[in-house]
Amino acid sequence: MAALLRSARLLKFSPSGLLQITGPKRSGPPLGRLYSGAVGGRRAGVCSRQISRVGENASSRVWPYAVGGVRNYGAATERRDEVSVAVQSKQANQFDWALAKLDHSVKRTGRVTKTLLLRIFHDICRTGYPSSNQALLLLRSCGSLLPEMPLNERTELAHHVWGKLQELRAQYDVSHYNALLKVYLQNEFEFSPTDFLAKMEAADILPNRVTYQRLITAYCQKGDIEGASTILGFMKSKDLPITEAVFSSLVTGHARTGDMESAKNILPVMQQAGIEPGPDTYVSLLMAYAERGDIDSIKQTLEAAENADCRLMDRDIMQVIFVLAKSGYHEHIPEMIECLKHERGYVPDAMNLCLSLITQGQEDTAFLILKTLPVAQFENLGDAELGNFFLRHLVNRDTSLEKISRYCKELQESSLHSTPLTFSLYCALEAKKTDTCLELMKLVKAEGLPLRPHYFWPLLVEYGKNQNTTGVLEIIKAMQGLGVSLDLATLSNHVMPLFSSAEAAQQAFKAFGITTKSGGFVCSGIRLLAGTNLAELYTLISDPSFPPLDIQVFCNSLLTGFKKFNDMDSMVKIVVLLYNDGRFTRRGVNTTDAAGFFLYNLIDSMSEKQLKAQEKNLRSFFKQLHTQNITISQNIYRGIKNLLELYNTPELLKNVNALKRSEERTSISPAVELREATDNGAMVLVLENRLAELKAEKKPVSPTLKQAINALCAEENLQRALKLKQQYEEDMTPSIYALLINLCCRLKNADEALNLKRELNRKDSSAALDGRKYVTLVRTLSLNGKVEEAVDILKEMKEKDVVMKDPNITGLFHTFCAVADTGDVDAVQRLQDTAFTLGLIKPSANLCSPAISAYLKRDDLAGALEAVQQCYKRYKHLPRMHDILVGLVEIGDTESLQKAMDFMSHERGEMIMLYDLFFAFLQAGRYREARKIMETPGMRAKPTRMQWYAEKCISTNQMETLEQMVDMTAKLFDCDRDDMYGYILQLCKKTNNWQKAEAMWTKMQEENFIPQERTLRLVADILRKNGQNVPFEVPETWYDPAKTPQLVKLAAEAAAEAAAAAPPPPPTAEKTAAAAPVRDNYDPNLFALCKKGNVEEAYALVKKADEQGLSLRPGSYDCVLRALLARGSDEDAMVVKDIARSHLPNFQLSENANNMYIITLCKKGQIEGGLETLKSMLQSDQVPSFHAITKLVQALGAQGDVERIQYVESQVKILGIATKLSSMLFPNNTALAHIKNGDVESAVELLEGLYTDPHTIKSSMSFLFRKVLQSDDDNALDKLSAMAERLANHFACYIPATDLFLQLLEMGKVEEAKFMLARCNAVAEQKTVLLSYVTEKAQMPGQLDKIKTLVSLIPDAIEKEVLYSYTMKCHDLDKDFTSAKALYKEMMEEGIAADELFLKRLAALYRNAGETPPFIEPPESFKFYANKLRESRAKAQATAEE
């Protein structure tokens, strides 16, 4: 912002200058000169810039909101985004997200990367049926938005996208053909315009103005003036307007034939035709000179453009630079770089220029441009990282290393990048360019930077994937050549897996001439020995010269070797060595503990079978260890003891016990340890008579008097009312006075009103009127020349604290406006100021405006300006500034205008001032001046201000003005074009101007941006309403009420036919002919029916269409299919699928449909079908949903199909979506399958393994217990129950026990639950789990008993306050008022405070019962208290944690 204001301040704004340009003379006072563009040089040009040039640079105007604010353009970050795009898009079923990503990329950087575009394209193809707009978006991305791709590849991609989307039945209209043309032009693709037109004709699509323009450009690019003239002639014959774009193309055309004179002469020709040459024309001319390296003519042309008030932007200059580079005139480039002004959006434009230059092999020029970029300021250490994108693209384009190295050196030396070489290496590794990587590594090494083994991993991973052994060996050799030792991690993770055995690896190494003496080989050898020959291992590692090596490196192998128990001597020796020698343990770890832990791992790694089989050997082993004075710590002993107790090997335990260290013999009981864990005339007569009677009877008359006067007020009979008042003077009450005062006001009798008011004051000084009557009185007084009296009333209002409601404030505003309308400036001012000063009302722009309106009413603009300034000073509001400015512009009062501008700039900033001036010029019809303002450097879009003016134009039907505004903002930075066209279309809709709407659609193509669906729908609505054809596919909305009657009729017909179930009449020729145009009715209707849930009708409609031989859109079939599946009608769904296939042979179920199909089949027990669908999904690259997988696995589990569960599990792992599934899905169902097959042991083994493995994520197995309990399988339950106890008691793993306990409770098996608790009392400690059980139960009515049972079994399971809250919630759900009251009473007795939520619930019960609660109901909403409670609990927990 600061930078922007600086640039705006460069020119001191002078409206006088602006106003004079419109006059016949071009020269004005100095300020005016400045403004016409001579001094500041590069500003302000009045021209029609509608066409996006065929430029090489990806320019931000290509997209509606291209280019955002200033941000971090770290290319590395961007690349990382892509990875996440890849992962996330795979998981996202909807690609809207991806499309938004694409849009975002263009907005941010003015480009898209190939990877991102391809992924989105792939996703669109895979997931669904592309809409016409999506197709447009993809197509338009295949041109200059891809600066990193060579031109020919971009065109190939465009053709691929075009063909594939056509296959998928995306509907193409003229906008698609125009987009393809644009891509051709951007990619300098040579094609035959005649063939292109023939292709459009074949597709029955009429070319429009934009098509012809682009074809002319195509001819001109080839230097074919004749071809261009033919089309130009055709356009003239069709009366199509010839715009600047056509002339610019002709400039290029002539230049390409080598006729620069004719090219130059196009400009005067244009002027003769009434079109001023704009930047586009000048750029075409500049580029033509650039192709010839004619720097003098370039400079002359730049000057000519400047003199013609035509402002060229950085992007324009960049195109000239690009052409100079491509044409080999590098010597002139620095001069052109000097012309760059670093405008807003410079960075992304310059980056794209760099990328394009590199792609075209112009690295040196790219490097020059790179150096013009600002070095990003990192909060991080001030480390420079300029040019990451540059280096990456160099590497990707296989630029010579000599060049890369040279650039790196320069970047580093000029402190632009701290680690350019390392970054280049990273890019090369990422791109898997082995040779480049190795060469770069040499350079890195030469720089004295470290080379590490893991630098080679990305390359090894690539070769490993392809099983390319030779490739791997070559890398290893290169590693050694670079002096990087082959470490164990590299060997074991990236090398060994490729060989059948260690020996085979050794041999291959030898054959390849790789030395096998490095550290990694040693480790690898150790592992080999540890698993095979313990004696030799001992000899090797006991040698004092053997280097330190962490036992973890070969621990697994050693365990394997030990478990063979064939060399007891060596085993003992090795343990003794580990026990005493520090070389095998990490610093800080006690060697004796390490040895003990090894023993624990040994026992842990053995299954029960193995253990029993080796019991003898183990006993002897431990005995020998004992004799060697090996001891183990208490912890280790306990661990081993738990394992051994599980396997029931008491003898062996004795041997282990012998090893336990004596000083730690004092054992701690396991129980203690567990605790630690946590709504007239005659009537008036009647009334008057009644009054007299009452008076005679000396009874109170006031109420009757009021009634009488009220009746007189209604007939507006003031005289008689006043007479009555005189008669009953003493009986007048303030409210009767109020009635009379109000009547006077209504009759505009200010004097009488005032008299009455004064009389009232005399009688009762404290009496006050209501707000409305006061305001009416103020209005009457001020409009009848009694301003001072009105002011007094205002004061009185304040004194009496009259409440000003919104209608009263509006009343007062209308009073001020009415006074202003008389032009009495002073009166309004006095009234306004009084009201504000008193604080009766708060000043707002609207409330301040009547004073200004009064001046405007008198045509006193200077006065108005003065007043508005005063107003700003006092109230910080600028009412009616726009009207003042428009007035000043219209009368040409430059002096006042200048004053206004200065004031505005000073007070509100130049940007706001410029917008105010812009709207004033627009409103006054001074478009030329308005345009200049928009071209001020540093201007950016202010959407809210533009919306304000656009809405003003729409409400006053100012089409011309609105169009002008939209046109002028075409190149405005950050301007949302879709919004702008939306405004014009809104006015078109209001005035039913379909011609204009259609023209706008064409213009959108010309501007080359993608309109949003709502914009397209607006165009379509206007066209349809006027009986016109819509030339494009309209995005459907199912909720559109306009379509409903037609829809209901169609559907009813179809349903009736279906219900009659009569054999369908043979489709007569007449019927078929009549049906053809109806097709378009089916698709949207089907969509609407499905959305509304009328699935039967939709289904009937599909069948009807089929009988008529109509093919519907694939998306429609899919929609009906899914609706049918959602109801479980899989058979009907398959009928729809077959119908679809009969019309569209390539029809496939969409991803969502397949997922629903799987679920439906599984629910019906057709698991085969479900599994087959899953397989076909995987084959067609679709991603099954978690819900579908879960249903399928559960169905397989219920069937006992272990094998297929494993198959699904492996497939899910390959897809990489396992993490989103419940971690227990597979184990639970596999176990269930085992149980189903009667193999409870395998189930137990599986689960036990899972829960004892310290490295897996464990969660609830309640699902399994529920299923087993439901099936009454006692055997399985017993075994699982034993397992749960074992896990709890020996392994401190309480999840299964707690799950079982809660499931028993849930099933009402209270006795069993009690036993469970007795056996595993630690369950009582699992408070978090118990609380979540209670929370869950308290969500549904009728569950209180379960909570009560739980609490009876474990009294301290839940905190009292919390328990009472949930109990209250249950009573509320159960509508149990009596119990709720009792509960409250109990709480009061116990002295426990009830929280607000509790009281709120109880109060509601009291109200429902028609009673009043004996306490004050908390005033806020439920949600409020729920949040409050949640926050306080979270806080309490956080405190507890600290």
Next chain:
Amino acid sequence: MAASSKKVFELFVARIPWTAAGKEVRDYFGQFGTVKKCLLKFEKETGFHKGFGWVSFTTEEALNNALQKDPHVLEGTKLQVHKNRHPFPGRKVNKESEID
């Protein structure tokens, strides 16, 4: 198993430069006390690590020493260091690669 009941003193370290592997991270954090475990997972698909990992110390003191220092700079890059709030992810797959 004996170790699982013990208190753990773990750091979550992010923004680790690609040039550093487990060894470099371990060596760096060794200045604050004995590093018990250093986990930096490399992606099987790419051969690069994800830029984050976990470091555990044997003592609370070492953990606090490390938490007190700011900034942590490794290979010219500022690391993000936090006390680990979640347990180490499942990691038994290949014990022997942990020392990388």
